[in-house]
Amino acid sequence: MNILLLGHGARENVIAETIRKSSYAKLFSYMKSNNPGIAALSEKIEIGSYSDMDKVKDFAKKNNVDFAFIGPEDSLSFGVVDVLQSEGIDAIGPVKMLAKLETSKSFTRNLLQKHEIEGNPKFMVFGKENIDEIDDFLNIIEGIVVKPDGLTGGKGVKVQGDHFNTKEEAVAYCKEVLEKHESVVVEEKLDGEEFSLQCLTDGKTVLSFPAVQDHKRAYEDDKGPNTGGMGSYSCENLLLPFLKKEHVNEALKITKKVVDAIYSETGTYYKGIMYGGFILTKDGVKLIEYNARFGDPEAMNVLPLLKTELAGICQAIIVQDLGKLKIEFKKKATVCKYAVPEGYPDNPVKNEKIEIQSSNAKIYYASVDKKQDGLYMTGSRAVAFLGIGDNLEEAEKIAEEAVSKVKGKVFHRKDIGTKELIGKKVEHIKRIVD
Numbered sequence: 001m002n003i004l005l006l007g008h009g010a011r012e013n014v015i016a017e018t019i020r021k022s023s024y025a026k027l028f029s030y031m032k033s034n035n036p037g038i039a040a041l042s043e044k045i046e047i048g049s050y051s052d053m054d055k056v057k058d059f060a061k062k063n064n065v066d067f068a069f070i071g072p073e074d075s076l077s078f079g080v081v082d083v084l085q086s087e088g089i090d091a092i093g094p095v096k097m098l099a100k101l102e103t104s105k106s107f108t109r110n111l112l113q114k115h116e117i118e119g120n121p122k123f124m125v126f127g128k129e130n131i132d133e134i135d136d137f138l139n140i141i142e143g144i145v146v147k148p149d150g151l152t153g154g155k156g157v158k159v160q161g162d163h164f165n166t167k168e169e170a171v172a173y174c175k176e177v178l179e180k181h182e183s184v185v186v187e188e189k190l191d192g193e194e195f196s197l198q199c200l201t202d203g204k205t206v207l208s209f210p211a212v213q214d215h216k217r218a219y220e221d222d223k224g225p226n227t228g229g230m231g232s233y234s235c236e237n238l239l240l241p242f243l244k245k246e247h248v249n250e251a252l253k254i255t256k257k258v259v260d261a262i263y264s265e266t267g268t269y270y271k272g273i274m275y276g277g278f279i280l281t282k283d284g285v286k287l288i289e290y291n292a293r294f295g296d297p298e299a300m301n302v303l304p305l306l307k308t309e310l311a312g313i314c315q316a317i318i319v320q321d322l323g324k325l326k327i328e329f330k331k332k333a334t335v336c337k338y339a340v341p342e343g344y345p346d347n348p349v350k351n352e353k354i355e356i357q358s359s360n361a362k363i364y365y366a367s368v369d370k371k372q373d374g375l376y377m378t379g380s381r382a383v384a385f386l387g388i389g390d391n392l393e394e395a396e397k398i399a400e401e402a403v404s405k406v407k408g409k410v411f412h413r414k415d416i417g418t419k420e421l422i423g424k425k426v427e428h429i430k431r432i433v434d
């Protein structure tokens, strides 16, 4: 079976590793830069831009691929699934219209509201025509979050207390956003602990992966600027220390209703990954956002635990047979830690060489370029190290030992997966929920 894999990061590196566990699956990988981890697992690679649809299409056709697996959201938003479908090639990943679940914050909030699906905070969508009404709305919400309605590479969302303080600043930022975007979503700030629930769907059935918690802030103790995610953990009972089974079920119920709502709204089935960013609050589980792809680093926590073959799951998604499959996971804890360039995310060093030492951790390459004389960082998160163990303590030790041995101008968060930091998260939930 020939499979086209699109993407060049650590997320696609772990997707490649998991697909290749099936001996019949051969990978043909299209990437923006040469990821040595993916290249080593592929029959053939092609380097190119994700917006060059003709190049993607030609590579897929030339290699007779049976289906495609789309890693990153920008490819989905360019409509790569629609292009491949027009050539008779199915894909794991939604068509452009349905990728709006990630690319348009207003689409998702309005969909939940229209279909009376629980999980929305109080919110309103503003455009140039109704921005004058914003003051009334700001008076009825407790804290403010402003979200540009479009892909902003995770950098457009501004939260009161973190990025601005006053209502006047919120209004000014909304007006600034409206110079570039058609609309802006303003919503109530939620207090709680965030978790990621990554699900697979064929448009009819939804199956979930274990819950994971990511760490977006660059520095220890959840301080500093937001990043793509510095590391993440999951537990051997497939829940999280602050999260009960009933909370995961609430999040799954929301995702199932969203899958049904998408079909009833559009008549098109959503096939692929639906990754919900949820937050446990005093009022139960609320939705922060959906992504139309796996999380990075969260994919690294869950895919290595999968006992069911991923290549088989993909085939079931394509023929809409997911209802007949049961997916199973190893009952292990995982901790993933990223080595990132000094100065990341605002002023990262670039083209600096790094050296990785051997360890018990799994290694997934991200923003690195393999040159003849070694591995160079390209400015974003460089290499992810995954520890797997019988409990969090064991998993954390493995990841920490590996990431701390990287030589070069890098840093990482020592606190991810430690008892101390997780204890703070449990206390936080106790304070707000009890």
Ligand code: AMP
Pocket: 121, 145, 147, 154, 157, 159, 187, 188, 189, 190, 191, 194, 216, 277, 288, 289
């Ligand atoms: P998003 O791009 O929607 O995931 O937002 C980025 C980050 O902003 C999230 O991971 C949250 O930490 C924060 N955030 C987004 N929406 C809210 C909200 N309604 N309340 C509190 N924090 C939020």
Ligand code: GLY
Pocket: 214, 228, 229, 291, 294, 295, 296, 297, 298
């Ligand atoms: N870990 C956050 C993301 O993948 O969007």
